[in-house]
Amino acid sequence: MTDLARREPVGRGNVAGPAGDVARAPGPAARRASLPPWILVPAGLAVAVLVLPLAALLLRLDWASVPAAVTSPAALDALGLSLVTATIATAVCVVLGVPLAFVVARSSRPVAAVLRTLSTLPLVLPPLVGGIALLALLGRTGLFGGALEAFGLRVPFTTTAVVIAQTFVALPFLVISVEGALRTAGTGFESVAAGLGARRFTVFRRITLPLIGPGLLAGTVLCFARALGEFGATALFAGNAAGTTRTMPLAIYTAFNGAGVSEDTAIALSLMLIVVAVAVLLVMRGWREDTAR
């Protein structure tokens, strides 16, 4: 288990400063920092807390019913809706979040602190509160809801609402990752590139983008995973209508609470989300070291 924490640094696409890498050669003689033995007890408990529930879920799974459960029209509808809405939400997050990350990273200290706090807010807010807030803004009696209604537009309880809710909760992941990457990369390389005669767009394309690439990818992947798992804000703001707003998490909830439906369907659907999450983490794995700093 301890191997998780001490993976060898992967050199690829490193965004650190120029001097950072030379001194990092891991001496073979370097002894592992010795830990007091008692620390293994809480650490082991932590692992149990993280792993046991998932293990129990898999043990509880009635594998024979899995194929039927995951290929049922309801499940496929939910999965399809989830993938489509999460993809759109992730795209919106990239389009809006990358520029915001640039503004945060290049602002003066106080401005950056305010912007960073604001863009982190949905991360620490309970998603249910986010859902209520979105209703307060776009609901029928909300701040803009009335005006939209006058144009014949109704946002809540539509697929659009699902995308908005997912964007709201997922955007911080992208902004934080990209902003961190930009901050690590600094402006020195860009300044050098400009001095060598490169125009702004060339600097962005050939210097900035490759430097923040790992951070951008990690942010996008996290953003997508968060959008895929979004439940609370979606439930309140978009509702739970099969086909239009019932994403995977809502389908799981519905199956779990559904009268007469066995919990096995919910568990099988959960397995699908776990598979997607593991796939996402595998994609990220190679890039993690570059942005963890």
Added chain:
Amino acid sequence: MSGGASGGGSAGGAVSATSAGLVADVAASIGAFELRARIEVAPGEILAVLGPNGAGKSTLLHAIAGTVLPDSGSVHVGGRELTRRGAGPRSAQHDVAPEQRRVGLLGQQPLLFPHLSVLENVAFAARARGARTHAARAAARARLEQFGLAELALRRPRQLSGGQQQRVALARTLAAEPEVLLLDEPFAALDVQAAAEMRELISGVPGSARIPVVLVTHDPLDAIVLARRSVVLQEGRIAADGATSEVLGHPTTPFAAALAGVNLVVGSVDDEGCVVVPATPSAHGQGVPLFRLRGSAPGTGTGDTDPPVGSAASAVFSPGAVHAAPADHRAPAASAVNRWTGTVAQLRPVPGGVRIGIAELPDLVVDVPSAAAVSLDLTTGARLDFTIPAAEVSVRALPASVLR
């Protein structure tokens, strides 16, 4: 490598704004700090800019590179106006964007693009200007070969040593074919060997590229080896400007003197042709009422060029040229020429001896060889007589500009 600066501009040689050289005359204030400096560098000339931290050296370079915009003044390179600012209509203001200046700036850190190979780093400028990939790479390869770096072409920057990185960074800067090269402490982050190799590369630049080079450094050795002409920048002002041998050989400011490792005393000339320095107030009225130095070292003004009586003058001498002896209490301390009595304030080891700081004359240091130090029984608070042969003292009239 061709043999160093070929001296396209003679010491202090005038370069007009329309000439091929660099002319920067800028004023910029950052907070309470104000830079007001003018430098001119001819093509093929290396000008060393010496100065303490915070003197404005980097600000000056960045004003030329366009990464700092001065409040007023102008920057010309090869007759091209890069910046014109100051009072007057807005239409008279003019700033060329950094990417269009053709000014190469290399700092302490090589800042090689970490995601590009050495070859792609050097080819970057050509490709950014629209050259075809193949042509840009061929040119980059040729430049790496010229710098003896060809075998590193396919490596990533992180696989290079600091010295190799800095040499690649110089190749990359020159590959952009700049019309002026600005070097901001390029050796500061290098070890001795790497700095020597880098110095050698830089010494070849004026000969091959025929462009003005400005070298900001805190190491007098860089100036002596690379630059025929040096300026000293202090508190945002040019405190000295001339041949390096003159600027460091007969410094006129305490900073330049410390840089050159010599003692500088400033005073007025008395009727015996001595430089007279009033005793410091901390001397409690005893000890050293007057400090008088007569000089006859080579380079000292002789006869007709002696500074007139009452005028300001400076005397320069090496710390090692001073002879120290236990103080003779019976001898009159005052008015002796090239001789004074002082109290040992600090003792510090230096190669081959001991450096003595003198309480009454805090700006001076005296180096005593180890053997002499033993026989002197040196302790702080000890009283010593110091003498210096006139042949070791160089006396000059001070230019009026130094006495602001």
